[in-house]
Amino acid sequence: MSRIVILGGGPGGYEAALVAASLGAAVTLVDSDGVGGACVLTDCVPSKTLIATSETMTSVAGAPALGLSSKGAPTPRPASWEGEGPHLTPPEVLTFEAKRVNSRVIELAQAQSRDIETRLKREKVEVVHAKGRLVGPTAVETDAGDSFVGDVVLIATGAAPRVLSTAEPDGERILTWQQLYELPEIPEHLIVVGSGVTGAEFASAYRALGAAVTLVSSRERVLPGEDPDAAMVIEDVFRRRGIEVLNRSRAASVRRIGDGVLVELTDGRTVTGSHALMAVGSVPRTKPIGLTDVGVRLGSGGHVVVDRMSRTSVPGVYAAGDCTGVLPLASVAAMQGRIAMRHALGEAVTPLRLGTVSSNIFTDPEIATVGVTQRMKDSGTIAAEVVTLPLARNPRAKMLGITDGFVKLFCRPGSGSVLGGVVVAPRASELILSISLAVSNGLTAEQLTNTFSIYPSLSGSITEVARMMRSEDLFAAFDDTL
Numbered sequence: 001m002s003r004i005v006i007l008g009g010g011p012g013g014y015e016a017a018l019v020a021a022s023l024g025a026a027v028t029l030v031d032s033d034g035v036g037g038a039c040v041l042t043d044c045v046p047s048k049t050l051i052a053t054s055e056t057m058t059s060v061a062g063a064p065a066l067g068l069s070s071k072g073a074p075t076p077r078p079a080s081w082e083g084e085g086p087h088l089t090p091p092e093v094l095t096f097e098a099k100r101v102n103s104r105v106i107e108l109a110q111a112q113s114r115d116i117e118t119r120l121k122r123e124k125v126e127v128v129h130a131k132g133r134l135v136g137p138t139a140v141e142t143d144a145g146d147s148f149v150g151d152v153v154l155i156a157t158g159a160a161p162r163v164l165s166t167a168e169p170d171g172e173r174i175l176t177w178q179q180l181y182e183l184p185e186i187p188e189h190l191i192v193v194g195s196g197v198t199g200a201e202f203a204s205a206y207r208a209l210g211a212a213v214t215l216v217s218s219r220e221r222v223l224p225g226e227d228p229d230a231a232m233v234i235e236d237v238f239r240r241r242g243i244e245v246l247n248r249s250r251a252a253s254v255r256r257i258g259d260g261v262l263v264e265l266t267d268g269r270t271v272t273g274s275h276a277l278m279a280v281g282s283v284p285r286t287k288p289i290g291l292t293d294v295g296v297r298l299g300s301g302g303h304v305v306v307d308r309m310s311r312t313s314v315p316g317v318y319a320a321g322d323c324t325g326v327l328p329l330a331s332v333a334a335m336q337g338r339i340a341m342r343h344a345l346g347e348a349v350t351p352l353r354l355g356t357v358s359s360n361i362f363t364d365p366e367i368a369t370v371g372v373t374q375r376m377k378d379s380g381t382i383a384a385e386v387v388t389l390p391l392a393r394n395p396r397a398k399m400l401g402i403t404d405g406f407v408k409l410f411c412r413p414g415s416g417s418v419l420g421g422v423v424v425a426p427r428a429s430e431l432i433l434s435i436s437l438a439v440s441n442g443l444t445a446e447q448l449t450n451t452f453s454i455y456p457s458l459s460g461s462i463t464e465v466a467r468m469m470r471s472e473d474l475f476a477a478f479d480d481t482l
Contacts, residue, residue: 001024001025001026002024002025002026002151002344002345003025003026003027003028003149003150003151004017004020004025004026004027004152004153004154004341004344005028005030005140005148005149005152005153005154006027006029006030006153006156007030007031007133007134007153007154007155007156007157007289008030008031008037008154008155008156008157008158008321009029009031009033009034009036009037009116009127010036010037010038010039010040010156010158010321010322011036011037011039011321011330011331011333011334011337012154012156012158012320012321012322012333012334012336012337013029013031013037013154013156013320013321014035014036014037014116014120014337015333015334015335015338016156016320016337016338016341017029017120017125017337018119018120018123018125019337019338019341020341020344020345021120021123021124021125022123023341023342023345023347025341025345026126027124027125027126028125028126028128028148028150029120029125029126029127030128030130030131030132030142030148031127031128031129032130032131032132034110035113035116035117035120035127036109036112036113036116036117037156037158038158038159038178039158039330039333040109040112040113040116041109041110042109042177042178043177043178044330045108045109046105046108046181047177047198047201047205047362049104049105049108049109050101050105050181051201051204051205051362053096053101053205053209054204054205054208054209054364055208055364055426057094057096057208057210058208058364060094061208062401066401096186096209096210098184098185098186099184102181102183105181106181128142128144128146130142130144130146131143132148132289133289133290134153134289134290134291134293134294134296134317135147135290135293136149136294137153137294137295137314137315137316137317138150138151138152138153138316138317139153140153151316152316152317152341152344152345153316153317154310154317154319154320154337154340154341155286155289155291155296155304155318155319155320155323156319156320156321156323156333156337157284157285157286157289157321157323158284158321158322158323159282159283159284159285159322159323159328160282160283160285161176161177161178161278161281161282162278162281162282162283163176163278164254164278164280166253166254167193167251167253167255167276167278169278173256173259173260173261173274173275173276174254174256174275174276174278175275175276175277175278176277176278177198177202177279180202180277183275186206186209186210186211187206187211187273187274187275188211188212188273188274188275189212189213189214189260189273189274189275190202190203190206190211190213190214190273190274190275190276190277191213191214191254191261191263191271191273191275191276191277192206192213192214192215192216192276192277192279193251193254193263193276193277193278193279193280194218194278194280194281195215195216195217195218195221195222195223195224195245195279196223196224196225196279196281197223197226197361198279199215199217199222199279200215200222200223200234200361200363201361201362201363202277202279203215203238203243204234204362204363205364207238207241207243208241212242212273213242213243213244214243214244214273215238215243215244215246216246216249216250216251216263216265216271217245217246217247217249218249218250218251219247220247220248221235221247222234222235222238222245222247223367226361226369227367227373227408228374228375229374229388229406229408229422229424230367230369230406230424233365233405233406233424234361234363234365234367234424236404237363237364237365237404246265246271249265249266249267249269250265250266251264251265251266252264252266254276254278257272260272260273260274260275261273261274261276263276282328283301283302284301284302284303284304284322284323284325285323286298286302286303286304286323287302291304294314295313295314296312296314296317296319297312299325301325303323303325304323304324304325305324306318306319306324306326306336307351308339308352309339309340309349309351310324310336310337310339310340310343310352311340311343316344318340318343319336319340320333320336320337320340321333321336324336326352327357327359329357331357331358331359332354332357335352336352339351353440355371355372355439356370356371356436356440357370358370358432358435358436360428360429364426365402365404365405365425365426365428366423366424366425366426366427367423367424367428368422368423368424368428368429368431368432369420369421369422369423369432370420370421370432370435370436371410371419371420371435371436371439372384372419372420373410373420374386374408374422382410382419383412383413384410384411384412384419384420385411385412385469386409386410386411387465387468387469388406388407388408388409389406389407389408389464389468390405390406391403391404391405391406391407391424391425391458392405393461394458394460394464395455395460396456396457396458396460397425397458397461399456400426402426402458404424405424405425405426405428406422406423406424407422407423407424407425407431407461407462407465408421408422408423408465409421409435409445409462409465409466409469411445415444416444416445416446416469416470417442417443417444418435418438418439418443418444418445418448418466419439420435420439421435421439421462423435423462425458425461427458431458431459431462434448434451435462445466445467445469445470446466446470448462448463448466449463449466449470451463
């Protein structure tokens with residue numbers, strides 16, 4: 001019987017453990033932070049739970065467009081707020097209760113962690129709650145004094161929020177995204193430093209929950225790594241909802257000033273608020289766990305270097321998840337872990353295909369993407385035809401009062417094979433699946449066109465944009481959606 005030792009209980013670790021156990025291996029999972037890792041306990045699950053609450057607030061704020069109204073007046077702006085626009089939701093309709101919401105966030109995360117650990121134990125995985133480190137290529141010791149030797153070791157230790165020396169979090173006013181759920185009240189004025197995925201998600205959520213929000217972005221626009229058309233939609237929505245977006249503004253330092261914070265920008269300007277959220281990326285948790293001592297090669301940023309089978313530079317040592325720096329997604333971590341175990345245990349397995357990975361940004365509206373990107377097309381890296389259909393043309397969107405968003409499709413010239421797509425819409429994370437299936441299975445726009453979609457439905461825009469890809473139906477597609 002093969003013996004597997006796994007360091008880290010996040011998606012890469014626990015999914016690998018389940019696969020290895022199902023293949024008959026003896027599996028030990030060593031984890032110090034709680035099964036499910038940061039993804040379940042402090043990052044993905046908590047943040048999306050909070051965002052679910054904020055989505056309800058946004059829905060209520062949009063009620064007048066559907067013919068509904070309240071007797072309440074908009075919440076006045078706090079004294080520290082220098083932006084424009086009122087709070088979104090009248091307090092007579094909904095009031096955000098920070099302690100109750102944060103308690104629910106934490107309880108759901110802990111419940112999910114317990115469920116995962118119960119599943120692991122049911123599958124005969126040995127779970128050891130301790131800190132582990134490599135003391136040999138396939139030997140692990142823990143701070144509890146236990147030793148484990150495996151035929152294979154998987155490193156799945158994840159990543160942690162990046163901390164700047166000039167803006168060190170104190171857990172009270174200067175915060176990482178893992179510390180927000182400890183706040184007793186909603187921030188009066190939250191300054192978000194960093195306009196990537198994490199910064200944009202929390203800026204969107206806290207604005208909907210009633211906080212004044214200033215977003216400090218060092219780039220030309222928010223979400224600089226995403227589809228430019230999608231980023232433009234989100235930035236426009238942010239500004240209309242009263243978020244103050246400071247583009248081309250880099251934070252030099254963040255410090256406490258009484259009951260608030262002061263953010264100094266590199267050009268000398270300052271921004272004051274009640275709280276600051278540092279969303280400036282993450283760093284891999286690869287030290288000090290003995291990786292370089294046994295010869296595991298790390299990249300310049302400290303990430304474990306792996307191939308598409310999740311192998312490291314040391315035979316018998318695999319790695320999965322955010323510690324590898326491949327893509328910081330729970331779905332990718334889980335797939336890396338599954339691939340590693342199937343490969344290590346001699347099963348047939350397909351190498352990781354990054355071109356088929358779908359991802360989502362949980363702003364409001366959401367941004368979901370898969371496959372080929374606009375940047376690839378514009379640079380000439382990939383030859384692709386692209387068609388975009390505004391969501392406002394969709395009949396279901398009209399019924400729901402949705403005016404922002406679109407569906408974009410990339411197809412191979414000639415064959416019409418679907419290469420990628422972008423969806424900007426409420427629940428884009430659900431709508432992207434049909435495009436992901438097309439990309440993964442080499443389906444064509446013609447096949448999407450001939451697939452029945454519900455009328456009326458938001459998903460109908462996916463078959464419509466595929467129909468637009470056929471030049472002879474270009475004008476008919478527009479007529480059908482009016």
